[in-house]
Amino acid sequence: SVTCRDCHRDPNPPGADAQEAHKKMKTEGATCIDCHQNLVHEEAPMTDLNASLAAGKMVLKPDEDEEDEDDEEDEEEDEDSASEVTASEEDDDEEDDDDE
Template structure:
Protein backbone atom coordinates (compact mmCIF):
# COMPACT_ATOMS: atom_id res chain seq x y z
CA UNK A 1 0.00 0.00 0.00
CA UNK A 2 2.89 2.39 0.76
CA UNK A 3 4.33 1.93 -2.72
CA UNK A 4 0.96 2.73 -4.32
CA UNK A 5 0.66 5.92 -2.25
CA UNK A 6 4.16 7.03 -3.26
CA UNK A 7 3.38 6.33 -6.92
CA UNK A 8 0.10 8.31 -6.82
CA UNK A 9 1.73 11.12 -4.82
CA UNK A 10 4.60 11.27 -7.32
CA UNK A 11 2.21 11.41 -10.28
CA UNK A 12 0.19 14.17 -8.69
CA UNK A 13 3.32 16.29 -8.37
CA UNK A 14 4.26 15.47 -11.96
CA UNK A 15 0.82 16.64 -13.12
CA UNK A 16 0.96 19.79 -10.96
CA UNK A 17 4.46 20.73 -12.15
CA UNK A 18 3.60 19.98 -15.79
CA UNK A 19 0.41 22.06 -15.54
CA UNK A 20 2.36 24.95 -13.98
CA UNK A 21 5.03 24.83 -16.72
CA UNK A 22 2.35 24.72 -19.44
CA UNK A 23 0.53 27.70 -17.88
CA UNK A 24 3.77 29.68 -17.70
CA UNK A 25 4.57 28.88 -21.34
CA UNK A 26 1.08 29.89 -22.47
CA UNK A 27 1.33 33.17 -20.55
CA UNK A 28 4.77 33.82 -22.06
CA UNK A 29 3.45 33.23 -25.60
CA UNK A 30 0.39 35.46 -25.03
CA UNK A 31 2.48 38.25 -23.49
CA UNK A 32 5.12 37.87 -26.20
CA UNK A 33 2.46 38.20 -28.90
CA UNK A 34 0.96 41.21 -27.14
CA UNK A 35 4.40 42.85 -26.99
CA UNK A 36 5.56 42.19 -30.56
CA UNK A 37 2.14 43.13 -31.95
CA UNK A 38 2.12 46.43 -30.08
CA UNK A 39 2.37 49.83 -31.71
CA UNK A 40 5.46 50.69 -29.66
CA UNK A 41 7.32 47.60 -30.83
CA UNK A 42 6.41 48.15 -34.48
CA UNK A 43 7.60 51.74 -34.63
CA UNK A 44 10.69 51.11 -32.49
CA UNK A 45 12.63 50.58 -35.73
CA UNK A 46 13.54 53.95 -37.23
CA UNK A 47 12.42 52.82 -40.69
CA UNK A 48 8.84 52.38 -39.50
CA UNK A 49 8.57 56.04 -38.49
CA UNK A 50 7.92 56.94 -42.16
CA UNK A 51 4.93 54.62 -42.72
CA UNK A 52 3.64 55.54 -39.26
CA UNK A 53 3.58 59.25 -40.16
CA UNK A 54 1.75 58.41 -43.41
CA UNK A 55 -0.84 56.36 -41.53
CA UNK A 56 -1.55 59.24 -39.16
CA UNK A 57 -2.29 61.53 -42.15
CA UNK A 58 -4.53 59.01 -43.92
CA UNK A 59 -8.30 58.80 -43.97
CA UNK A 60 -8.05 55.53 -42.06
CA UNK A 61 -6.65 57.30 -39.00
CA UNK A 62 -8.89 59.20 -36.63
CA UNK A 63 -12.11 58.72 -38.56
CA UNK A 64 -14.97 57.86 -36.25
CA UNK A 65 -12.51 57.75 -33.35
CA UNK A 66 -10.63 54.74 -34.72
CA UNK A 67 -6.84 54.85 -34.80
CA UNK A 68 -5.55 51.65 -36.39
CA UNK A 69 -2.01 50.60 -35.60
CA UNK A 70 0.38 48.46 -37.64
CA UNK A 71 -1.05 45.15 -36.44
CA UNK A 72 -4.60 46.09 -37.38
CA UNK A 73 -3.70 46.06 -41.09
CA UNK A 74 -0.51 44.02 -41.32
CA UNK A 75 -1.33 41.02 -39.11
CA UNK A 76 -4.16 38.50 -39.14
CA UNK A 77 -6.79 39.29 -36.50
CA UNK A 78 -6.86 35.80 -34.97
CA UNK A 79 -4.32 34.79 -32.32
CA UNK A 80 -2.91 31.59 -33.84
CA UNK A 81 -2.68 33.00 -37.36
CA UNK A 82 -0.95 36.05 -35.90
CA UNK A 83 1.58 33.79 -34.12
CA UNK A 84 2.32 32.01 -37.39
CA UNK A 85 2.71 35.37 -39.13
CA UNK A 86 5.19 36.46 -36.45
CA UNK A 87 7.20 33.28 -36.94
CA UNK A 88 7.29 33.64 -40.74
CA UNK A 89 7.36 37.40 -41.30
CA UNK A 90 9.18 38.48 -38.15
CA UNK A 91 12.59 37.09 -39.09
CA UNK A 92 12.25 38.48 -42.64
CA UNK A 93 11.36 41.93 -41.32
CA UNK A 94 14.23 41.85 -38.82
CA UNK A 95 16.72 40.84 -41.51
CA UNK A 96 15.38 43.63 -43.73
CA UNK A 97 16.22 46.18 -41.05
CA UNK A 98 19.88 45.18 -41.34
CA UNK A 99 19.89 44.39 -45.07
CA UNK A 100 18.74 47.82 -46.23
CA UNK A 101 19.95 51.26 -45.31
CA UNK A 102 16.67 52.90 -44.31
CA UNK A 103 18.19 55.79 -42.38
CA UNK A 104 16.32 58.47 -44.35
CA UNK A 105 13.00 58.80 -46.14
CA UNK A 106 14.88 58.99 -49.44
CA UNK A 107 16.58 55.65 -48.78
CA UNK A 108 13.28 54.16 -47.61
CA UNK A 109 11.63 55.34 -50.84
CA UNK A 110 14.23 53.46 -52.90
CA UNK A 111 12.65 50.24 -51.56
CA UNK A 112 9.06 51.45 -51.15
CA UNK A 113 7.70 49.56 -54.19
CA UNK A 114 9.24 46.31 -52.94
CA UNK A 115 7.81 46.83 -49.44
CA UNK A 116 4.37 47.68 -50.85
CA UNK A 117 4.48 44.59 -53.06
CA UNK A 118 5.31 42.37 -50.09
CA UNK A 119 2.52 43.88 -47.97
CA UNK A 120 -0.02 43.61 -50.80
CA UNK A 121 0.85 40.00 -51.56
CA UNK A 122 0.62 39.13 -47.88
CA UNK A 123 -2.84 40.70 -47.69
CA UNK A 124 -3.85 38.87 -50.87
CA UNK A 125 -2.71 35.51 -49.45
CA UNK A 126 -4.61 36.23 -46.24
CA UNK A 127 -7.76 37.11 -48.20
CA UNK A 128 -7.57 40.62 -46.72
CA UNK A 129 -8.54 39.24 -43.30
CA UNK A 130 -7.36 42.38 -41.44
CA UNK A 131 -9.58 44.55 -43.68
CA UNK A 132 -12.58 42.28 -43.18
CA UNK A 133 -12.07 42.31 -39.41
CA UNK A 134 -13.07 45.99 -39.22
CA UNK A 135 -15.10 46.35 -42.41
CA UNK A 136 -17.55 43.53 -41.71
CA UNK A 137 -19.97 43.84 -44.62
CA UNK A 138 -19.02 46.75 -46.88
CA UNK A 139 -21.48 47.60 -49.62
CA UNK A 140 -20.62 50.74 -51.60
CA UNK A 141 -23.28 53.06 -52.99
CA UNK A 142 -21.91 53.43 -56.54
CA UNK A 143 -22.78 50.90 -59.24
CA UNK A 144 -19.09 50.42 -60.03
CA UNK A 145 -18.30 49.73 -56.38
CA UNK A 146 -21.23 47.33 -56.09
CA UNK A 147 -20.07 45.41 -59.18
CA UNK A 148 -16.58 45.05 -57.69
CA UNK A 149 -17.93 44.02 -54.31
CA UNK A 150 -20.05 41.38 -56.05
CA UNK A 151 -16.72 39.79 -57.10
CA UNK A 152 -15.65 39.97 -53.47
CA UNK A 153 -18.79 38.14 -52.34
CA UNK A 154 -18.29 35.50 -55.04
CA UNK A 155 -14.73 34.88 -53.86
CA UNK A 156 -13.23 36.20 -57.12
CA UNK A 157 -11.52 39.18 -55.51
CA UNK A 158 -10.37 40.41 -52.14
CA UNK A 159 -10.11 43.93 -50.69
CA UNK A 160 -6.48 44.56 -51.64
CA UNK A 161 -7.15 43.80 -55.31
CA UNK A 162 -8.88 47.18 -55.64
CA UNK A 163 -7.96 49.10 -52.50
CA UNK A 164 -4.25 49.81 -52.85
CA UNK A 165 -2.61 53.07 -51.74
CA UNK A 166 -5.21 53.84 -49.09
CA UNK A 167 -2.91 54.56 -46.18
CA UNK A 168 0.74 54.90 -47.17
CA UNK A 169 2.41 56.96 -49.91
CA UNK A 170 1.38 56.16 -53.48
CA UNK A 171 3.08 53.23 -55.22
CA UNK A 172 2.06 52.02 -58.71
CA UNK A 173 -0.87 49.62 -58.42
CA UNK A 174 -0.43 45.95 -59.18
CA UNK A 175 -2.39 43.12 -60.74
CA UNK A 176 -2.03 40.84 -57.74
CA UNK A 177 -3.50 37.71 -59.37
CA UNK A 178 -0.98 37.87 -62.23
CA UNK A 179 1.76 38.71 -59.76
CA UNK A 180 0.97 35.62 -57.68
CA UNK A 181 0.98 33.40 -60.78
CA UNK A 182 4.19 34.86 -62.18
CA UNK A 183 5.97 35.34 -58.85
CA UNK A 184 6.87 38.96 -59.52
CA UNK A 185 5.50 42.49 -59.52
CA UNK A 186 2.99 42.96 -62.34
CA UNK A 187 1.76 46.53 -62.68
CA UNK A 188 -1.77 47.34 -63.87
Protein backbone atom coordinates (compact mmCIF):
# COMPACT_ATOMS: atom_id res chain seq x y z
CA SER A 1 0.00 0.00 0.00
CA VAL A 2 2.99 2.31 0.39
CA THR A 3 3.33 2.39 -3.39
CA CYS A 4 -0.31 3.44 -3.76
CA ARG A 5 0.04 6.06 -1.08
CA ASP A 6 3.02 7.63 -2.85
CA CYS A 7 0.47 9.16 -5.22
CA HIS A 8 -2.76 8.74 -3.31
CA ARG A 9 -2.07 10.50 -0.04
CA ASP A 10 -5.59 10.41 1.39
CA PRO A 11 -6.72 6.83 2.17
CA ASN A 12 -10.11 8.18 3.36
CA PRO A 13 -12.35 8.16 0.29
CA PRO A 14 -15.55 10.14 0.01
CA GLY A 15 -18.75 8.13 0.27
CA ALA A 16 -20.11 5.87 2.99
CA ASP A 17 -19.59 2.60 1.06
CA ALA A 18 -15.97 3.40 0.27
CA GLN A 19 -15.29 4.50 3.84
CA GLU A 20 -16.78 1.24 5.13
CA ALA A 21 -14.63 -0.78 2.73
CA HIS A 22 -11.52 1.15 3.75
CA LYS A 23 -12.07 0.18 7.40
CA LYS A 24 -10.76 -3.25 6.36
CA MET A 25 -7.30 -1.72 6.08
CA LYS A 26 -7.41 -0.92 9.78
CA THR A 27 -9.45 -3.83 11.16
CA GLU A 28 -8.46 -6.75 8.91
CA GLY A 29 -5.02 -5.63 7.80
CA ALA A 30 -6.08 -5.48 4.15
CA THR A 31 -3.98 -3.52 1.68
CA CYS A 32 -4.95 -1.33 -1.25
CA ILE A 33 -3.93 -4.12 -3.60
CA ASP A 34 -6.27 -6.63 -1.93
CA CYS A 35 -9.27 -4.70 -3.27
CA HIS A 36 -7.90 -2.46 -6.03
CA GLN A 37 -5.49 -4.78 -7.91
CA ASN A 38 -5.86 -3.94 -11.60
CA LEU A 39 -9.21 -2.25 -10.99
CA VAL A 40 -8.27 1.40 -10.79
CA HIS A 41 -5.40 1.76 -13.23
CA GLU A 42 -4.70 0.02 -16.49
CA GLU A 43 -4.02 -3.65 -15.87
CA ALA A 44 -0.44 -4.19 -14.80
CA PRO A 45 1.47 -7.23 -16.00
CA MET A 46 1.99 -9.96 -13.41
CA THR A 47 5.57 -10.72 -12.46
CA ASP A 48 7.17 -14.05 -11.63
CA LEU A 49 8.75 -13.36 -8.25
CA ASN A 50 11.10 -16.37 -8.17
CA ALA A 51 12.32 -15.82 -11.73
CA SER A 52 12.73 -12.10 -11.05
CA LEU A 53 14.81 -12.74 -7.93
CA ALA A 54 16.97 -15.27 -9.77
CA ALA A 55 17.51 -12.98 -12.77
CA GLY A 56 18.03 -9.84 -10.71
CA LYS A 57 15.45 -8.01 -12.83
CA MET A 58 11.69 -8.09 -13.33
CA VAL A 59 10.48 -11.15 -15.23
CA LEU A 60 6.88 -11.12 -16.43
CA LYS A 61 4.64 -14.15 -16.21
CA PRO A 62 3.28 -15.34 -19.57
CA ASP A 63 -0.31 -14.38 -20.30
CA GLU A 64 -2.82 -17.03 -19.27
CA ASP A 65 -4.19 -17.00 -22.82
CA GLU A 66 -0.75 -17.92 -24.16
CA GLU A 67 -0.40 -20.73 -21.62
CA ASP A 68 -3.83 -22.10 -22.55
CA GLU A 69 -2.93 -22.04 -26.25
CA ASP A 70 0.35 -23.85 -25.53
CA ASP A 71 -1.49 -26.50 -23.49
CA GLU A 72 -4.02 -27.00 -26.29
CA GLU A 73 -1.23 -27.38 -28.86
CA ASP A 74 0.52 -29.95 -26.64
CA GLU A 75 -2.73 -31.91 -26.27
CA GLU A 76 -3.27 -31.87 -30.04
CA GLU A 77 0.28 -33.13 -30.61
CA ASP A 78 -0.27 -35.91 -28.06
CA GLU A 79 -3.52 -36.90 -29.79
CA ASP A 80 -1.80 -36.90 -33.20
CA SER A 81 1.00 -39.09 -31.85
CA ALA A 82 -1.51 -41.49 -30.31
CA SER A 83 -3.38 -41.70 -33.63
CA GLU A 84 -0.16 -42.47 -35.49
CA VAL A 85 0.71 -45.25 -33.05
CA THR A 86 -2.77 -46.75 -33.36
CA ALA A 87 -2.59 -46.58 -37.16
CA SER A 88 0.82 -48.28 -37.11
CA GLU A 89 -0.49 -51.04 -34.87
CA GLU A 90 -3.45 -51.59 -37.22
CA ASP A 91 -1.07 -51.83 -40.19
CA ASP A 92 1.00 -54.41 -38.30
CA ASP A 93 -2.15 -56.42 -37.53
CA GLU A 94 -3.15 -56.38 -41.20
CA GLU A 95 0.29 -57.63 -42.21
CA ASP A 96 0.01 -60.43 -39.65
CA ASP A 97 -3.39 -61.38 -41.10
CA ASP A 98 -1.86 -61.52 -44.58
CA ASP A 99 0.85 -63.89 -43.34
CA GLU A 100 -1.76 -66.39 -42.08
